[in-house]
Amino acid sequence: MKGLYLVEPVVALYAFSSFLIYPLVQQYVYRRLWQELTNTTYPISGNTSRCAPRNISSNHTNFHELVQREASLFSLYTELLSTIPSLIVTLMLVAYSDRGGRKITIIMPLIGSFIYTSTFLTVSFFELNIYLLIGSSFLSSLFGGLGTFLGGCFAYIADLCKDERQKTLRMAGIDMMIGLLSGVAAISTGYFLRAAGFNWPFLTSAMFQCLTLLYAIFILEETVEKPPADSNISDESRHRSTIKHMIFGIYHIFAGASYRSKVALVLLLSIFVSFSFAYVGGMSLVTLYELNEPLCWTEVLIGYGAALSTTVFLTSFVGVSAFTYCGVPQLVIVLLGILSVTTGLILLAFAKTTPLMFMVRLPMLLSIMPFPVLRSMMSRIISKSEQGALFACLSFLESLTNNVSSAIFNSIYAVTVAWYPGFIFLLAAGLCVIPLSVLGVVALMGVDAASEYKRPEPNTTAEESPVEDVNDNSPLLS
Known part of the structure; x- marks a missing residue:
């Protein structure tokens, strides 16, 4: 049976299974900590807010501050323990995918997610110590994480797309797919939790992850042709060559590029990392x-809020499609996105009512x-044979940024929650000034790296070099 070159179903199923339990993770930890720290039953109400009525207890506010602080620290410990192994695996696997194939970068994180979800189900069902969840987070990180998965998916798409517009739209389509399915999962989570408790959502998520894993293994076709094994080369020499390729691949992205290409890549990476730090940390x-x-x-309102938040993936895809079709410069599209986040974070800091x-x-x-x-712009600068190395670098930086930002913002929130909970969102909005400033530098320089980056593919003849999508003559600013 011939496989399919469609990675979108994998992303869709992964998004649904992940976001089915993502809103529940913090709620589950929050409820367990509430019971352990206050020795009282967690207040569950059918009202729109658990703060009504306010005369539940004279220590009600103190309980909230205590549990809020401990829950944020729990998230901090989880992030710190899982960050390093996840980053190392992401860097190695996605870079190795240039030679070993893209599917390994997709399958390994799926296995890790299944382990993580299964542990949550076990802890919830048997009411085990919640700090076992930190250990499961570390174990699942050894298989990679979301950065590994998305890095492999974006490199997979970059292998298939020759046209720059098609590449941008398919990468935006991946983000839209995440939003659509995660929104469906998030809006059902609150009702699922209220009707069946925590166990059934965790079990349902694990079943969908098994289905995703089967699709990735048996149906998804590989895009990278593996070189034939040389019987004269020992396994030890082959392993050394593989490790050398993983390390050298990322180095060669910068070492083999022209000066203007290096400047363009560094500036675009700076925008990507600084914006991701502010956005993920705040949200x-x-x-x-x-x-x-x-x-x-309540859990129902949280589900509605999470679902509404995930609609930004769909609206952002529509925005990218419309602006690209109308010929709006790509840097302007990036600018509008950053301003959108900055405005929302500022308003979020002062939101005190449900409406x-x-x-x-x-x-x-x-x-x-x-x-x-930004991913599409950077992909245009790099040759086809180095797409895995590029997205390994991107995924590594994105995962590092997201984990560090979550840890930093959680620790700041634990300190500031008592006097002003909304401070953390103002801080995130202020940090958006950094990518805006770098974006201004890129616009003033008028960098046109894509037309200068003409390095031919390795091991190609004169008739075969270079690939079309690398030699795209359209400038970055168009």
Whole structure:
């Protein structure tokens, strides 16, 4: 049976299974910590807010501050312990995919996710110590993480797409697919939790992850042709060659490029990393903020909020498609996305009521646009044989940035939650000034790296070099 060159179903199933439990993770930890720290039953209400009525206990506010602080620290410990192994695996696997194939970068994180979800199900079902979840996070990180998975998927698409517009739209389509399926999962999570508790959502997620794994192994076709094995080369020499390729591949991206290409790549990487730091760091605290006073959202409201937040993937895809079709410069698309996030974060810091908390999502409808556009711009600079090395570098930096930002923002939130919970969102909005400034530098330089990067593919004849998508003569600013 011939396989399919469609990675989108893998992304869709992965997004649905992950976001089915993602809103539940913090809620589960929050409830367990509430029971352990306060020796009281977690307040569950059918009202729109658990803060009504406010006369539950004279220590009600103190309980919230204590549990908020411990929950944020729990997230901090989880991030710190899983960051390093996940980064190392991401860097090695995605870079190795240039030679060993893209599927390994997709299959390994799926195995890790299944282990993580299964551990949550076990801890929830048997009511084991919640700190076992930190250990499961570390174990699953040894198989890579979201950065490994997305890095492999984006490199997979880069292998298939010759046209620059097609590449941008398919990469934006991946983000849209994440938003659509995660939104469906998130909006059902609250009702699922209220009707069946934590166990059934975890079990359902594990079943979908098994289905995704089967598709990736048996149906998804490989895009990289593996070189034939040389019987004269020993296994030890082959392993040394593989490790050398993984390390040299990332080095060669910068060493073999022209000066203007290096400048363009470094500046675009700076925008990508700094924007990701501010955006992920701020949005990682939204669920805790919603659980805290004065909002005190129920699981149903949290599900609606998460679903509304994920619509930004769809609206951002529509935005990228429309702006690209109309010929809007790519840097302008990135600018609009950053401004969208900055505005939403500022409003989020002052949202104290449920209607306002829903409304602040509206200014952030274009917030995902910078990510696929920047990936496509950087992919254009790099030759086809180095796409894996590029996305390994991107995934490594993205995973490092996301984990570090989550850890830093969680620790700051634990300190500031008592006097002003919304401070963390103002901080994230302020940090958006960094990518905006670098974007201004790129615009002033008028960098046109794509037309200068003409390095031929390795091991190609004069008739075969170079590939079309590398020699795209359209400038980065068009």
